[in-house]
Amino acid sequence: MTTELLKVNNLKQYFPIKGGIFGRRVNDVKAVDDVSFAVKPGETLSIVGESGCGKSTTGRAILRLDEPTSGEVTFQGKDLLSLSKSEMRKMRKDLQIIFQDPYASINPRQTVRQVLNEAMEIQNVLPKNKREDRMLELMETVGLGAHQLDRFPHEFSGGQRQRIGIARALSVDPKLIICDESVSALDVSIQAQVLNLLKKLQKELDLTYLFIAHDLGVVRHISDRVLVMYLGKVVEIGDKKSLFDNPKHPYTKTLLSAIPVPDPTKKKEQIILKGDVPSPINPPSGCRFHTRCPFATDKCIEEVPDLRTSPEHMVDGHQAACHYIEEIESGEMKPNY
Amino acid sequence: MAETTVNASTQETKRINPQIENMKTMWRKLKTNRIAMAGGILILFFIVVSIIGPYFTSLDPNAPDVSSRLQGPSSEHWFGTDHHGRDIFTRIIHGMSITLYIGFSSVAIGMVVGVLIGIIAGYYGKRTDAILMRIMDVFLAFPGILLALGIVAVLGGSINNVIIAIAIFSIPVFARIVRGSTLAVRKLEYIDAVRALGASDFRIIFRHILPNILSPIIVQATLRIATAVLTASGLSFLGLGAQPPTPEWGAMLAAGRNYMWEHPHIALFPGLAIVAVVLAFNLFGDGVRDALDPKIKS
Incomplete structure (x- = not known):
């Protein structure tokens, strides 16, 4: 029945900010806010996004290295978050993690x-x-x-x-390995070696990877599917080809336009965003990207867009969280930069 | 080609254990610190004296000899005799083991309990941390000697109660230092890695955190022995520690106080002995601290 190895539902990870003399909870850093996705056995799902968007936090929350605030993490039909500490310890055999910094992780x-x-x-x-x-x-x-x-x-x-x-x-002998920026601390030639090793191991040992990275080149090399996060939310998810060739969310488009092209004669249109990533303490209302989105309207400020697919423009399984996929695609809406 | 093979094979024979390597580096740095080495040699000397010294003295430390009361230092009685005619040198030699016993065992007990409390507070954090550390703060708010005085007053005066008292007031010092170091180590990725492997808290604490926070504990323990010796003497001086006729230095000092003006040597020599031991441990402790501090280059 379940074709997914790992299913994450409405995962939230808020870190309390304490203040005042009594250490009251003043506010929260909403590092991961209502994230849902599924990983199929044998595939590599990559999570990409800029620093602070909650990709590592998602990985850590799945493994319960930090206890998530709420949500559901189902692994092989079992809800990991409801397991007791000792049950979880046994479960950890199937879920492993490879860390970012090889100098600190041993x-x-x-x-x-x-x-x-x-x-x-x-x-x-x-x-x-x-x-x-x-x-x-x-x-x-x-x-x-x-x-x-x-x-x-x-x-x-x-x-x-x-x-x-x-x-x-x-x-x-794990079934799922979370690679938390596992190659970003290595230099490029070593990166390639380690990536190829990971790929080889996946084939031989039938592993499933949740690959957390910010390097889009690496992601393109290793993933089957890609999930893009922005400020603790999923903005787009889809299989690699469809997402890289046909990004639908304005944020994904911006992100992908930042990949350098190894051809000096080719002029590439690069979208440059204004401003910084807003604070995850008080994230923007509605669509979190509206403060920097060139297409933003009043609707974006008020309504949170759901992940949805647009059958005319996207292949099956490719979803984006934008109100205006069709309008942008048809050219009806023009960017205002 | 041949050269590289040779290099590889020599590397093969030299397995460098970082733990041993750290100790070696520390030892190298410590050796260059003459004052600390002097302290260390003195400590060794005191330990040797406390063990074999009593076999080399011919006089009984506790038997009064009325015929030779209150004599000044002479070739027969090196440090003179006290108001009961007992040889002060003999008593100091016999008291050495008592002093060191109190110093080592009280710090050992305080260290074990303090390290446990600190590591638990630092590792579990949140409420556990808050409760444990507030209790430690209460202990720290008392001046050490006052706290020890209170504890001995409740338990009654004896050497073992002095040890308990000093151990108790050493606990918060260790707990604080260990908590801080634990907080730093706990956040490292290799702790997360063993946690992700499903290691129990016990394993994480004792196999992975404790070995990595040993240096500050060692330094603190060395310095703490000096304080413990001083406090123990202080308590005995006040009549709350070792009871006469035990040749405890603090008690000897107290007895000598009455003859301070006419026969200063009775109080002077036990006092000097205390100073020597405290100084030795302080010097050595400072040296160890400097040697373990990676920021100070030799």
């Missing part, structure tokens, strides 16, 4: 062997005598040598450390 006092062994010990993956073989296998899988097993993190380069992070995530 305990500097543990050798690779200790890191991997601990992971398997926590989830009780294998009997003790078989762990050694598994570790060697994992090292080989991520492209490290068996002789490096007893080294400490500081003896590795950034790319190698990220491979250790990947090996650690793989050691418990």
Whole structure:
């Protein structure tokens, strides 16, 4: 019945701002505000958006690294948010995360062997005598040598450390891996290596990725589907080709126009937005993008647009949260920059 | 090609454990700090004396000898004798172990409890943190000696009660430092990583947080021993700690007070002994702190 591996419904993550002498809750940072999406088994769904739009927070909330304020996260039919702490601990075997900073994500006092062994010990993956073989296998899988097993993190380069992070995530045989900006701290040539490794692993181990990134080139390379976030909300979601070739939300268009084209003779129209991202403490009413949108009208200020598809202009599964998809498409509405 | 192979193989034999490496760096820095080393050597000397010293003294520290009361320092009685005719040097040697015992054990107890409270407050945060740290604030609001005085007054005067009293007033100091360090370490990604693997809080706290916050704890413990020795002597001086005829330095100081003008040596030598021990621990503690501080380059 359920074709989705992971389903996120109305996820909200508010961080309280405390103030006054009694530490009252003065306001909230609405980091993730009513986000819903689904991830199918075996696919790579990327979440993109500028810094502070809530993409990492979404990933952390799914794993309950920060307890979400409200919403539903269903993984293989089970609501993760209603699990007790110890049930959740067992569940974590299937959901892993690869972090952004390979220098901070490994305990500097543990050798690779200790890191991997601990992971398997926590989830009780294998009997003790078989762990050694598994570790060697994992090292080989991520492209490290068996002789490096007893080294400490500081003896590795950034790319190698990220491979250790990947090996650690793989050691418990997860089904879903959340890659939280996993390649953005690496330099470009290493990025490509790690991305290709992730792709290879996906094929071999039948993994599902939730790939959080801000680099659109990376996203284009690895994703099957892409979700665009702006100020804690989903503005557009669709399969990669449809979204990259035919973006419908004005924000997505702006974002995509920022991708450099490797052809100096080709002139590209670049949309430049005015102003900064508004504060997530008091987000704009209606459509959150209306303060910077070149098409904004009074309706945008008042009504929150739902994610919807427009059959004439978009393929199935491609949705955008804009009131005026058709009008912009037909040229009826002109941008006022 | 051949050269690279050689390099690789030499690297292979040198496995650098960062923990050991840190200790080595610390030791290297500490060695260059002469004052701290002097403190350290003094501490070692005191420990050795407290263990083997009593076997080398021929006199009984507690047996009165009326024939030789209130004698000044001489070749027979190096530090002179007190109002009961007991040899002060012998008593100081015997008192060394009491002083160090009080210092080490009270700080050890205070450290264990304080570290636990601090790490729990820092790790769980929110209400747990607020409640625990407000209790610690209440303890910190009392002057140390006053708090110890109160506790000993309730429990009664004895060496063990002095240890308990000093341990209790050492708790908040450790709790504060540990809480702060825990807050910093807790936010690191590798803690999130083990959490995402499903590690229990116990494992995270003791395997991942504690080993990474040891340095400030070590520094504080060393410095705290000096305070503990001073407080213990103070309590005994007030008659609330070790009871006579125990050769405790504070108690000896109190007894010597009555003969202060005519026979100053009775109070002077126990006083000097206290100063020496406190100074040694303070100097060494300062040195360890500097050596563990990555900002200070040797």
